[in-house]
Amino acid sequence: MRILITNDDGIHSEGLDVCAEIARALSDDVWVIAPEFDQSGVSHSLSLNDPLRLREIAERRFAVKGTPTDCIIMGARHIMKDHPPDLVLAGVNRGRNAGEDVIYSGTVAGAVEGTILGIPSFALSQAYKSRSGQPPHWATAVGFAPDIIRRVLKAGIPPDVLVNINFPDCGPAEVRGVAVTTQGRNRQERLQIDAREDGRGNAYYWIAYVRMRGMPPSDGSDISALAANRIAVTPLRLNMTDDPFMTRLTEVFDQEAGVPRREAGARQ
Numbered sequence: 363m364r365i366l367i368t369n370d371d372g373i374h375s376e377g378l379d380v381c382a383e384i385a386r387a388l389s390d391d392v393w394v395i396a397p398e399f400d401q402s403g404v405s406h407s408l409s410l411n412d413p414l415r416l417r418e419i420a421e422r423r424f425a426v427k428g429t430p431t432d433c434i435i436m437g438a439r440h441i442m443k444d445h446p447p448d449l450v451l452a453g454v455n456r457g458r459n460a461g462e463d464v465i466y467s468g469t470v471a472g473a474v475e476g477t478i479l480g481i482p483s484f485a486l487s488q489a490y491k492s493r494s495g496q497p498p499h500w501a502t503a504v505g506f507a508p509d510i511i512r513r514v515l516k517a518g519i520p521p522d523v524l525v526n527i528n529f530p531d532c533g534p535a536e537v538r539g540v541a542v543t544t545q546g547r548n549r550q551e552r553l554q555i556d557a558r559e560d561g562r563g564n565a566y567y568w569i570a571y572v573r574m575r576g577m578p579p580s581d582g583s584d585i586s587a588l589a590a591n592r593i594a595v596t597p598l599r600l601n602m603t604d605d606p607f608m609t610r611l612t613e614v615f616d617q618e619a620g621v622p623r624r625e626a627g628a629r630q
C-alpha cells in the first residue's frame with residue numbers, strides 16, 4: 363500500500379513525523395509531501411496565482427511552497443503520477459479539528475482533496491491545550507491510529523467520504539474508547555478580535571480563540587467525545603447539499619413560478 367502524507371503545520375512539524383510513524387505501521391511505502399511553511403487555517407486554498415516551488419528534502423520527502431491541497435495534487439498528479447497513492451493521511455495536526463474547525467483546517471482540506479481525487483483519505487488531529495505549556499500527547503495518536511485506520515479501510519470508505527479522526531488531550535492509558543460521532547458545533551463567541559497597537563500607536567488585530575468554560579455538550583458529537591477522553595471518528599461528505607431545505611426551496615420556487623410542484627427532493 364502506497365501512502366501519501368501531508369499536513370498544514372509545515373514540513374518540519376513534529377506532528378508530520380508522528381503521522382509518518384503511523385503510516386509506517388501500515389506500510390513501508392510512505393511518501394511525505396507537505397507545505398514549506400505553516401499553512402494552518404488556509405482551508406481548501408489552491409495556489410492559482412503563484413508558482414509552486416518543490417524541494418526534495420530526503421528520499422520520498424518533499425516540501426512544497428504552497429497549501430496542503432497543492433501538496434496532494436503535486437503528489438498524486440506529478441511526483442507519484444506513475445504509481446498514485448492508495449491512501450492519504452493528513453496530519454497529525456497540532457490541535458483538534460472538531461466542530462466547524464473542519465471548515466478552516468488545511469489538514470482536513472488535504473484529506474478532502476485526496477477524496478476528490480478518489481483516494482481513501484483520513485484527517486488526523488491531536489487535541490491539546492495550547493496555553494498549558496505541555497506538549498501534545500503524540501503517543502495517543504501513534505498508539506491508536508493504525509488500528510482505527512485498518513478497521514475503517516476493512517469496512518470500506520464510500521465514494522466522496524473522508525474520515526476525520528480526533529485524539530483526546532490525554533495519554534494512551536486515559537483514553538476511554540472510540541466514538542463514531544457527528545460533526546459538532548462550537549459556541550459562537552469562541553472566536554474574537556484581539557485589538558492592539560504597535561509602537562507608533564497604529565492599530566493591528568489578531569483573531570483570537572477564547573477559552574470557553576462550562577459543561578461540555580453530550581450530543582454525540584466530536585466535541586463531546588473529546589471532552590470525555592474518547593477518540594472521535596467522524597465521516598464527512600464532500601456533498602454539502604442540505605436535502606430537506608432543498609425540498610422546501612423547490613416548493614417555494616415552483617409555487618412562485620406557477621408550475622406544478624416537482625417530486626420532493628428532485629434535482630435539476
